[in-house]
Amino acid sequence: MNGLWQPRLLAVTTMTGALVAVLLVIGILAGSSGLSVGDVLHTLFIGGDAGQRFIVFELRLPRVAVGLLVGASLGVAGALTQSFSRNPLATPDILGVTSGAAAGAVAAIVIGGGTYAVGSGMLGVGLPAIAVIGGLVTAIVVYGLSWRSGVDSYRLILVGIGVTASLTGITQYLIVRAQLTQAAAAQQWLVGSLSGVSWISVWPVLVSLTVMLPLALTQTRALDLTQLGDDVSVGLGVAVQRHRLIVIVCAVVLTAVAVSASGPIEFVAFLAPQVARRLAATARPPLLASGLIGAAVVTGGDIVGRTLLPWSVPVGIVTAIVGAPYLIWLLTRRNSRERTTA
Amino acid sequence: MRTPPVLTRGVSPGASAGADSHCAAALASPAPGRRLRLTGALIGLPAALVVVVMASLVLGSNHVSLGQVLTALVDRSDDPGAIVWGSRVPRTVLGLVVGACLGVAGAVMQGQTRNPLADPGLFGVSAGASLAVVLGIYLADVTSVLAILWLAFVGAVVASLVVFGVAALGRGLASPVPLAIAGMAVSALLGAVTSFLVLTDEATLAGYRIWVVGSLSGRTLSGIGPALAIAAAGAVLAVLNARSLDTLALGAELATGLGENLVRARLVGLGAITLLTASAVAITGPIGFVGLTAPHVARSLVGGSHARLLPASALVGAIVLLGCDVVGRLIGGMGEVSVGVVLSVLGGGVFVTIVRRGRMAQL
Numbered sequence: 001m002n003g004l005w006q007p008r009l010l011a012v013t014t015m016t017g018a019l020v021a022v023l024l025v026i027g028i029l030a031g032s033s034g035l036s037v038g039d040v041l042h043t044l045f046i047g048g049d050a051g052q053r054f055i056v057f058e059l060r061l062p063r064v065a066v067g068l069l070v071g072a073s074l075g076v077a078g079a080l081t082q083s084f085s086r087n088p089l090a091t092p093d094i095l096g097v098t099s100g101a102a103a104g105a106v107a108a109i110v111i112g113g114g115t116y117a118v119g120s121g122m123l124g125v126g127l128p129a130i131a132v133i134g135g136l137v138t139a140i141v142v143y144g145l146s147w148r149s150g151v152d153s154y155r156l157i158l159v160g161i162g163v164t165a166s167l168t169g170i171t172q173y174l175i176v177r178a179q180l181t182q183a184a185a186a187q188q189w190l191v192g193s194l195s196g197v198s199w200i201s202v203w204p205v206l207v208s209l210t211v212m213l214p215l216a217l218t219q220t221r222a223l224d225l226t227q228l229g230d231d232v233s234v235g236l237g238v239a240v241q242r243h244r245l246i247v248i249v250c251a252v253v254l255t256a257v258a259v260s261a262s263g264p265i266e267f268v269a270f271l272a273p274q275v276a277r278r279l280a281a282t283a284r285p286p287l288l289a290s291g292l293i294g295a296a297v298v299t300g301g302d303i304v305g306r307t308l309l310p311w312s313v314p315v316g317i318v319t320a321i322v323g324a325p326y327l328i329w330l331l332t333r334r335n336s337r338e339r340t341t342a
Numbered sequence: 343m344r345t346p347p348v349l350t351r352g353v354s355p356g357a358s359a360g361a362d363s364h365c366a367a368a369l370a371s372p373a374p375g376r377r378l379r380l381t382g383a384l385i386g387l388p389a390a391l392v393v394v395v396m397a398s399l400v401l402g403s404n405h406v407s408l409g410q411v412l413t414a415l416v417d418r419s420d421d422p423g424a425i426v427w428g429s430r431v432p433r434t435v436l437g438l439v440v441g442a443c444l445g446v447a448g449a450v451m452q453g454q455t456r457n458p459l460a461d462p463g464l465f466g467v468s469a470g471a472s473l474a475v476v477l478g479i480y481l482a483d484v485t486s487v488l489a490i491l492w493l494a495f496v497g498a499v500v501a502s503l504v505v506f507g508v509a510a511l512g513r514g515l516a517s518p519v520p521l522a523i524a525g526m527a528v529s530a531l532l533g534a535v536t537s538f539l540v541l542t543d544e545a546t547l548a549g550y551r552i553w554v555v556g557s558l559s560g561r562t563l564s565g566i567g568p569a570l571a572i573a574a575a576g577a578v579l580a581v582l583n584a585r586s587l588d589t590l591a592l593g594a595e596l597a598t599g600l601g602e603n604l605v606r607a608r609l610v611g612l613g614a615i616t617l618l619t620a621s622a623v624a625i626t627g628p629i630g631f632v633g634l635t636a637p638h639v640a641r642s643l644v645g646g647s648h649a650r651l652l653p654a655s656a657l658v659g660a661i662v663l664l665g666c667d668v669v670g671r672l673i674g675g676m677g678e679v680s681v682g683v684v685l686s687v688l689g690g691g692v693f694v695t696i697v698r699r700g701r702m703a704q705l
Contacts, residue, residue, distance in 0.1 A: 155697060158694075161693065169685075169689075170687055267530070320530055320533070321534050328508050331524055331527070
């Protein structure tokens with residue numbers, strides 16, 4: 001099954017962990033301050049001069065940390081929803097959770113008075129809380145609307161697409177009604193960007209990940225069994241309803257808090273679990289490896305976005321340009337496979 | 343829903359003619375209950391259109407009474423005349439044209455794919471058209487309406503080929519999920535590329551804003567001739583496609599059995615969809631959900647025969663688009679909410695309703 005004792009999964013998890021560590025150092029290095037690898041490591045672990053400490057601890061490290069934590073949250077959340085619905089297309093993005101959290105957060109930014117740009121206590125607690133409420137309400141609505149004596153994963157996806165469209169419209173409406181400065185802050189935030197994050201954005205994501213990841217890991221066995229279908233897993237002693245509730249709450253909280261920190265970074269929750277599953281050759285996306293790959297994707301995307309080109313590109317655009325073609329490719333492959341087996 | 347292959351192989355020329363006349367009869371003579379609805383539609387749709395047009399002329403940020411509007415329509419010289427002829431009339435005319443275009447494009451798309459969720463905005467056709475326009479603005483500083491039309495047309499063709507290609511590689515176009523997700527993915531990709539372009543160049547942003555929101559605000563009638571011509575060409579193709587769409591409703595295999603030239607039918611349909619969408623996008627930017635909603639409302643009123651469905655979809659599309667534009671003017675407070683945003687909120691609900699009704703395969 002999916003335990004870490006599987007050699008291939010263990011190898012994949014270790015290697016992606018190492019990749020994340022390397023990206024962390026590159027993320028601190030990348031930029032126009034002329035720090036060397038030695039400087040960075042020295043400042044991180046021993047202590048450098050004031051200038052180096054400021055660059056590393058106040059400018060670069062929060063950005064890299066938010067990238068890692070957001071990516072890990074999205075990766076784990078995607079792995080949870082994909083496993084639970086047994087459908088790689090069912091990600092928090094498509095199911096509407098991301099846009100629900102975004103609508104909540106934009107409402108907070110717009111109505112709460114543009115606190116995003118200032119970085120007050122609102123950003124620390126209020127914004128993540130409202131995003132979580134938005135995400136949870138959306139999840140309940142989508143799940144309820146797709147209920148017709150059971151939830152079919154395709155109906156879930158289609159209802160999610162419809163609800164996402166409505167929420168996107170509502171978000172745009174809120175922006176139109178807002179004052180210009182708040183509208184600009186919300187608009188910039190909506191692209192999904194790590195620019196301008198500070199330590200205050202790190203803590204909520206860190207807390208949600210440290211609470212939700214262990215909770216999600218307790219569901220590993222149940223997730224393995226649900227791959228066999230609801231009836232079989234009931235027969236094997238899984239309390240399906242309670243298990244499903246825990247999985248959904250984990251996925252929604254992880255997604256919503258991540259979205260509140262960085263804005264919606266599209267396609268990570270789809271991409272990371274699928275890459276992890278293919279690398280590890282497991283039946284469903286492995287949780288830890290998905291989280292690590294998500295962290296690598298967001299941090300790597302951010303590094304590419306701010307260094308590769310003369311102008312800086314938000315990480316959300318980089319992940320969409322990489323993730324959307326992968327989704328399209330998967331769709332064609334999936335279709336042709338289903339046709340040959342049908 | 344797939345047609346069992348047995349059916350097509352078993353159809354002899356005689357049986358084919360019989361089936362043809364049978365389904366033609368079924369399509370031509372509606373059931374008694376439906377006849378009542380048909381009469382209702384014949385009176386109700388034009389009446390609703392008149393109401394919406396009047397509302398669009400009267401309601402807006404500047405207060406003009408109905409009497410003043412009616413006077414101003416005849417006499418352009420005085421003050422309300424400037425508002426009515428300067429902004430309300432162009433806006434109303436363009437709304438009607440774009441709504442009708444998108445309604446018909448949606449009906450053809452749903453007929454061609456037998457997919458009840460088909461919509462040019464939702465499935466990336468509009469996103470392709472607007473990306474091409476933004477590329478043109480970015481690379482070549484394009485401003486003329488004719489050039490923008492061409493760009494929108496090329497973008498619409500490319501995007502629809504990609505979306506349909508992706509979806510058709512497998513379970514067929516009639517299966518709603520692959521097409522919906524392929525459309526979503528292509529839209530997301532095109533949107534990301536567009537944002538990427540815009541970020542490189544602030545100057546593009548100003549010209550680009552018009553093409554991303556889908557709005558009737560501030561559009562004028564000048565230079566709109568080419569767009570109207572393209573729209574008319576698209577409408578002609580759609581009408582020519584009506585009979586084929588009726589046979590395609592039985593499934594591609596059965597349609598071939600009935601003597602339908604599949605390649606020609608598909609090409610004419612694709613031409614209609616792209617011409618209509620391109621002209622709509624060239625006028626207002628991408629607007630979703632009209633093409634989804636209009637055919638469903640029209641179908642419930644006049645039935646599935648495309649000879650009736652296409653004009654009814656045009657009417658419903660015009661009513662829906664103009665109605666949503668009026669709503670957007672009223673709820674915006676100081677500013678105004680663009681029609682694309684209103685439609686996105688309401689259209690999401692329509693989409694969910696269609697999914698929940700769950701008659702996916704029966705179109």
